[in-house]
Amino acid sequence: MADLDSSPRRAGNAMPLPKEVALVLQGGGALGSYQAGVIDGLAESAIEIDWVAGISIGAVNAAIFAGNPPERRVERLRAFWDKVTSALPSFPIFPNDRVREWVHDWSASYVLAAGVPGFFTPRLVPPQWAPPGSTDALSYYDTRPLIETLDALVDWDLLNSGAVRLSVGAVNLESGNFRYFDTSIERIDARHIMASGALPPGLPPVEIDGCLWWDGGLVSNTPLSHILENQTESMLAFQVDLFPASNTRPKTMADVEAREKEIRYSSRTRLISDQAMRKRREHEAIRRVLDKLPEALRHDADVARLAAIAEDKPLNIVQLIHRANAWEGGSRDYEFSARTMAEHWAAGRKAIDDAMSNAQLIAENILTGTSAAFDICPYRAAHQPIVRK
Numbered sequence: 001m002a003d004l005d006s007s008p009r010r011a012g013n014a015m016p017l018p019k020e021v022a023l024v025l026q027g028g029g030a031l032g033s034y035q036a037g038v039i040d041g042l043a044e045s046a047i048e049i050d051w052v053a054g055i056s057i058g059a060v061n062a063a064i065f066a067g068n069p070p071e072r073r074v075e076r077l078r079a080f081w082d083k084v085t086s087a088l089p090s091f092p093i094f095p096n097d098r099v100r101e102w103v104h105d106w107s108a109s110y111v112l113a114a115g116v117p118g119f120f121t122p123r124l125v126p127p128q129w130a131p132p133g134s135t136d137a138l139s140y141y142d143t144r145p146l147i148e149t150l151d152a153l154v155d156w157d158l159l160n161s162g163a164v165r166l167s168v169g170a171v172n173l174e175s176g177n178f179r180y181f182d183t184s185i186e187r188i189d190a191r192h193i194m195a196s197g198a199l200p201p202g203l204p205p206v207e208i209d210g211c212l213w214w215d216g217g218l219v220s221n222t223p224l225s226h227i228l229e230n231q232t233e234s235m236l237a238f239q240v241d242l243f244p245a246s247n248t249r250p251k252t253m254a255d256v257e258a259r260e261k262e263i264r265y266s267s268r269t270r271l272i273s274d275q276a277m278r279k280r281r282e283h284e285a286i287r288r289v290l291d292k293l294p295e296a297l298r299h300d301a302d303v304a305r306l307a308a309i310a311e312d313k314p315l316n317i318v319q320l321i322h323r324a325n326a327w328e329g330g331s332r333d334y335e336f337s338a339r340t341m342a343e344h345w346a347a348g349r350k351a352i353d354d355a356m357s358n359a360q361l362i363a364e365n366i367l368t369g370t371s372a373a374f375d376i377c378p379y380r381a382a383h384q385p386i387v388r389k
């Protein structure tokens with residue numbers, strides 16, 4: 001049986017929940033509004049999150065989530081996404097993919113020229129003309145507006161209180177080492193969130209304790225491995241990916257740019273979850289062999305060490321993947337328009353609806369202590385997820 005209390009907590013739809021529920025948010029710039037939609041859907045289903053981990057824009061959404069009480073999270077996320085898309089309102093357009101693609105590309109070009117409200121602005125002096133080694137020389141945009149935005153939307157004391165564990169990933173500019181800042185071991189503030197999203201050459205590195213940090217997506221865009229490596233309880237993890245690992249062949253140069261980003265930033269989430277499931281199968285085989293040992297060997301030190309290695313906590317991963325629309329090309333991660341934001345948000349909510357339509361199967365796994373990964377795909381019937389055990 002699963003490692004549950006005698007009276008396990010339950011979501012709003014009465015689905016039982018394990019001791020730990022994690023939310024894992026990939027990086028992807030403007031696509032992060034899909035994650036906000038997922039969070040909105042989770043709130044609607046009254047699924048309590050204990051641990052949220054993010055990279056880049058996922059770190060921003062994670063900070064707003066962990067830095068607000070449950071009843072204000074969606075409201076604060078809406079305030080953030082309304083602000084960063086306020087320069088490109090949702091004006092009427094002809095309902096045609098070619099027209100939409102043109103508007104999409106124009107909107108992204110506007111962002112390149114003007115920046116994003118409350119997020120980043122172009123530098124008045126190009127970095128090539130700035131003094132070498134200065135912050136101005138290391139990026140095309142200034143992210144100081146994001147400090148004010150985060151401070152307005154995040155209660156840093158609540159974020160660091162331990163009510164929800166927060167982990168955000170960044171890479172050390174000089175050593176190239178990747179690490180997670182984690183509220184379980186240190187205090188996190190706006191610098192850590194901005195460091196996780198400091199994607200060069202557009203955005204500047206962030207200094208923390210004398211070191212300069214860049215976007216964690218340069219090394220790993222998906223914090224799932226950090227969650228799995230530090231799992232100590234039975235867990236249900238919602239993995240929200242903004243780039244699919246697999247897709248069709250490109251037909252145009254715009255498709256090539258889009259596909260290159262998908263491959264670069266998908267971080268092979270399915271590979272990580274497959275490895276986790278395979279490792280659990282191997283551990284199960286070891287446990288079966290150990291159970292066959294004679295009593296005289298049960299207390300042997302080597303057997304005890306092997307038994308400790310083979311011990312697993314139940315794990316269920318629900319993978320929710322954003323699939324780009326036909327008109328979204330390689331600029332999808334920096335197209336901050338209100339129309340596109342609203343559509344991505346709605347897609348995220350639908351992803352949770354599809355996942356909850358499979359709640360009975362997930363619940364059975366939680367109650368029996370079975371581990372599995374569920375791929376919830378918008379192109380597949382909601383009652384037919386891919387399940388990998």
